[in-house]
Structures are given as C-alpha cells and as structure tokens.
Amino acid sequence: MQVKLAGFNIDSEIMQQLDPHGRRHLTPETLSAAYARISRSPLSIDQLRKKACLDMEKARKSNQKIIFEMGHHSVAEHAVFNFDIMGVSRLALEEIEKFRLVSYTEKSQRYVTLDGDFITPAELKSPALKKVFQGTIKKQNRFYFKAFAILNKRLQDQHRELTRSVSGRNLVEGWAKEDARYILSLATSGQVGMTINARNLEHLFRRFRLNPRDEVRKLAEKLYALVLPIAPSIILFPEPSAFERETFSTLDKCFRPVAQKAETPFSREPKIVSFSENGDNLILASHLSVSQNLEFARAMNTVKKVSAAQKKLMFMDFFRKIQFFDAPPREFEMADITFQAIVSAANFAQLKRHRMATLLSGPYIPELGTIVPASVTAAGLEKEFRQIIDTTNSAYCQIKEKSGAAADYILTNSHCRRVLMKMNLREMYHFVRLRDDAHAQWDIRNLAHRLSEKIKTLMPLTAMMLCGKSGFTEEYKKIFKTPPPD
Numbered sequence: 001m002q003v004k005l006a007g008f009n010i011d012s013e014i015m016q017q018l019d020p021h022g023r024r025h026l027t028p029e030t031l032s033a034a035y036a037r038i039s040r041s042p043l044s045i046d047q048l049r050k051k052a053c054l055d056m057e058k059a060r061k062s063n064q065k066i067i068f069e070m071g072h073h074s075v076a077e078h079a080v081f082n083f084d085i086m087g088v089s090r091l092a093l094e095e096i097e098k099f100r101l102v103s104y105t106e107k108s109q110r111y112v113t114l115d116g117d118f119i120t121p122a123e124l125k126s127p128a129l130k131k132v133f134q135g136t137i138k139k140q141n142r143f144y145f146k147a148f149a150i151l152n153k154r155l156q157d158q159h160r161e162l163t164r165s166v167s168g169r170n171l172v173e174g175w176a177k178e179d180a181r182y183i184l185s186l187a188t189s190g191q192v193g194m195t196i197n198a199r200n201l202e203h204l205f206r207r208f209r210l211n212p213r214d215e216v217r218k219l220a221e222k223l224y225a226l227v228l229p230i231a232p233s234i235i236l237f238p239e240p241s242a243f244e245r246e247t248f249s250t251l252d253k254c255f256r257p258v259a260q261k262a263e264t265p266f267s268r269e270p271k272i273v274s275f276s277e278n279g280d281n282l283i284l285a286s287h288l289s290v291s292q293n294l295e296f297a298r299a300m301n302t303v304k305k306v307s308a309a310q311k312k313l314m315f316m317d318f319f320r321k322i323q324f325f326d327a328p329p330r331e332f333e334m335a336d337i338t339f340q341a342i343v344s345a346a347n348f349a350q351l352k353r354h355r356m357a358t359l360l361s362g363p364y365i366p367e368l369g370t371i372v373p374a375s376v377t378a379a380g381l382e383k384e385f386r387q388i389i390d391t392t393n394s395a396y397c398q399i400k401e402k403s404g405a406a407a408d409y410i411l412t413n414s415h416c417r418r419v420l421m422k423m424n425l426r427e428m429y430h431f432v433r434l435r436d437d438a439h440a441q442w443d444i445r446n447l448a449h450r451l452s453e454k455i456k457t458l459m460p461l462t463a464m465m466l467c468g469k470s471g472f473t474e475e476y477k478k479i480f481k482t483p484p485p486d
C-alpha cells in the first residue's frame with residue numbers, strides 16, 4: 001500500500017508570501033486534471049500529478065476536454081475553494097446556504113452584539129422609499145438594543161446560579177441576544193466561511209445569475225472574478241440553461257388563478273404530509289434483504305409474518321447499546337418523512353443548516369404572522385414589539401408595490417414562511433438529537449419536539465429512541481427501565 005498527501009487547502013495570506021514565480025503555479029486544476037486521467041492512463045496517480053504540474057497549459061486543456069467534451073463534471077469536485085463572505089444580508093445568506101454539498105460556518109447571533117449594520121438593497125431607487133426603509137430599520141435596531149438590555153437584566157436576575165461565572169454570564173447574555181434579534185431585519189449583515197468544490201461553485205453561479213436580487217447576483221460576480229484567474233479550466237458552465245431560466249414559469253402561469261383564490265387560515269402546528277407507510281417493516285426488510293441476500297419482496301413477506309410483540313423485542317435488543325452520540329445505520333434512510341411547517345426566519349436560519357434533506361420554502365409574508373419570543377412578552381415589551389412589526393409591514397407593502405424584490409429585506413427574524421421538508425428517518429434522528437435539546441434555540445426545539453412526537457406514532461419501533469441529546473437518558477430509562485450503557 002502507498003498513500004501520498006496530494007494536497008490540502010492553504011490560507012491565501014500564506015500563498016501571498018511565496019515568490020511570484022511559485023505563486024503562478026498555485027491552482028487546484030492540476031489535481032482535477034491528474035485525477036480525471038486516472039481511469040484511462042497507465043501511469044500511477046502521483047506520476048499523473050507530476051505531469052499536470054509540469055505542464056499546466058496541457059492540464060487545463062485536458063480538464064476542459066474531459067469536463068466540456070466528455071461531460072465528466074465530477075472531476076471538478078477535486079478542486080476546492082474557501083471563501084470569507086462578509087457584509088452580506090441575512091437574506092443573501094439564505095441563498096448562499098441553499099447548496100447542500102457545501103460546508104458553511106457562520107457567526108451565531110448568540111455570540112455577536114449587532115452594531116446595527118444593514119444592507120440597503122440596490123433595487124431601492126426612490127429616495128422616499130429608501131427613507132422609509134432606513135427609518136424602519138433604525139426603529140427595529142433601536143428596539144433590539146433596548147430589548148436586549150432589558151432581557152439580559154431579567155435573565156441574569158433569573159439565573160443567578162449561572163451568572164457566578166463569566167461563561168455563565170455570557171451564556172445568559174446569549175439567550176437575551178437570541179430573543180432580542182427577533183425584531184432585526186433580514187437586511188442585517190452577516191458573514192459566513194464557505195468551503196465549496198468547483199462543481200458546486202458552477203452550480204451556484206448558474207442559480208445566482210437567475211436570482212431576482214441584485215445583491216445575490218453581485219456576489220456571484222465577485223466569486224467568479226476571484227476563481228477565474230486561478231482555475232479557468234474547471235468552471236465551464238456558469239450560465240443558466242434555457243430550462244433553468246424557465247423551470248416553473250409555465251406551471252406558475254397555469255396556477256395563478258388558483259393562487260389568487262388561496263385561503264390564508266393556517267395552523268402553526270407542523271404537519272406530516274407524507275411518510276413511508278409501514279416504515280418499521282421497510283427498515284427491517286431492507287436489512288434482511290441485504291444481510292441474507294433475499295429478494296426484497298421475500299424479505300418483506302418474512303418481516304410481515306413476525307408478530308408485533310416479537311418485533312418490539314427485536315428492536316429493543318437492537319437499540320439496547322445505543323448512546324446519545326450513536327447514529328442509526330443506513331437502513332434507516334429507507335423510511336422518509338415529509339412535513340410542512342410555518343417557521344420564523346430565526347427558526348429557518350437553523351433549519352436550513354440540515355443539508356441531508358430536501359427543503360422547499362415559500363416567501364416570507366406578513367400574512368403568516370410573526371413569532372414573538374415569550375421572554376419579550378414576559379418583559380412587558382410585546383406591545384412595542386408589535387407596533388414595530390406594524391410599521392415594518394406597512395413599509396413592506398409600500399416597497400413591494402414599487403420595488404418588488406427589495407421588500408423582503410425589511411421583514412424581521414420574527415416573520416414567517418411555509419416550508420416543506422423531507423428527511424429520511426436517519427437524518428431525522430440527527431436533526432432531533434441536535435435540535436430537541438436543552439442547548440438548542442427554543443423555536444427550532446419546539447419544531448423538532450413536535451415532529452418527534454408525531455413520528456413516534458408513525459414508526460413506533462424504529463423511532464423508539466428519537467429524542468434530543470439532553471432527554472436521551474430519560475427516554476432510555478422509560479423504555480429499558482435501566483440507565484443507558486456507559
């Protein structure tokens with residue numbers, strides 16, 4: 001066996017310290033070119049890499065040929081880029097974080113004191129509307145600082161045992177910030193560290209170029225300008241196709257009359273809209289089929305003949321050694337759950353981070369109401385909070401009429417959208433472990449908890465241990481009558 005370290009991502013500040021001649025050769029394209037030739041060349045991988053480094057022009061031509069002419073786009077996945085993206089709105093961050101095969105880390109609003117920085121969208125051309133926009137955001141931000149000071153004082157008083165240490169005081173302060181930020185707008189600026197391979201980046205360019213918002217299209221231009229000189233041979237299809245441009249336009253035309261008649265009464269209770277019927281049997285039969293080399297239909301018939309009591313004992317044995325950090329095996333991906341929920345922007349900011357899922361989301365609209373944190377109500381601030389929401393909604397309507405895409409920026413973290421999300425049971429375990437947890441933010445925790453309760457009734461055996469990290473010991477004791485193993 002021979003293993004070589006072929007490369008790794010290096011900070012660009014360090015690259016700048018190299019002499020200009022050395023820097024000229026710094027590109028991830030050589031790795032893509034070398035790996036692209038593995039399947040057809042008699043040479044070893046390290047020899048292919050050496051050749052690519054010695055003749056970069058040839059490597060670039062080879063990449064273009066393999067990606068463009070032969071359609072092997074996956075070779076672009078071997079080229080990886082890191083970007084510091086700063087000073088973008090929360091709304092643009094949502095667009096950035098739509099890409100599932102990409103890594104992101106953003107600053108939590110729990111750990112920053114927002115200094116009132118916000119983006120004024122370029123679509124907002126009229127000075128009068130700009131004044132409405134900026135005036136509304138200033139009101140929101142003023143309330144944020146006021147609410148934060150009041151909530152922080154109340155919470156520090158309520159949690160005296162925690163505030164004896166600096167870390168405890170910071171934790172409590174984080175809760176106050178988390179709740180106060182429900183009044184902050186989606187124009188508030190943020191930052192994210194993003195690691196993305198060239199194939200996903202190309203996909204991002206195509207999507208962003210179709211985005212209705214100038215800010216998002218400009219971001220695509222900036223990213224493209226940074227990558228092009230370093231790796232011209234692997235981003236070959238940055239322009240959206242005709243299909244991508246038109247995807248839903250005809251369907252939307254057909255549905256327009258229906259949409260206009262759509263009723264708005266709604267419940268905030270998340271709903272399971274579809275799920276794998278008999279998920280418990282499906283998961284058991286999947287394992288039986290692959291482990292015993294049986295046709296799936298035969299495996300399912302066998303599973304169906306096992307009594308409910310016996311199956312319960314089988315799953316109790318299966319889960320007996322599980323600990324809170326253990327993930328159920330891949331067979332649990334055979335059962336799907338799709339739910340619909342109305343979530344606040346604060347809640348969505350965390351929901352969207354769960355990437356092993358299909359997440360569709362509608363627009364934020366004032367008609368779906370707002371989520372007011374219980375701490376804001378308890379502090380006697382709800383009336384003022386709602387007054388600012390009324391001002392925000394009226395600014396939204398004025399801007400929507402004249403400058404469409406700019407209006408969403410004025411809405412707040414408390415405004416809501418409808419989401420439709422599909423996860424398999426394995427991802428649902430991961431989601432619920434992290435989010436129905438004492439350390440998780442309350443809004444997403446409520447959602448995860450409600451979903452978990454519903455799923456337990458649909459897949460009672462396989463979802464037996466579906467619970468948050470902090471509730472794991474109690475859940476285990478309820479089922480097994482003993483504490484979980486060490």
Ligand SMILES: Cc1cc2nc3c(=O)[nH]c(=O)nc-3n(C[C@H](O)[C@H](O)[C@H](O)COP(=O)(O)OP(=O)(O)OC[C@H]3O[C@@H](n4cnc5c(N)ncnc54)[C@H](O)[C@@H]3O)c2cc1C
Binds near residue numbers: 100105107431
């Ligand atoms: C209490 C709490 C605080 C948090 N604070 C912050 C914060 O301050 N800032 C912040 O940015 N995030 C924060 N997060 C979000 C967190 O880091 C995760 O992004 C989020 O919980 C999604 O889970 P996940 O990354 O495990 O993956 P999911 O997207 O749910 O995917 C499931 C699993 O698939 C695998 N996977 C998915 N994508 C990749 C990939 N690209 N490469 C390799 N493996 C992958 C991993 O094994 C992962 O566990 C916080 C989460 C919690 C619960």
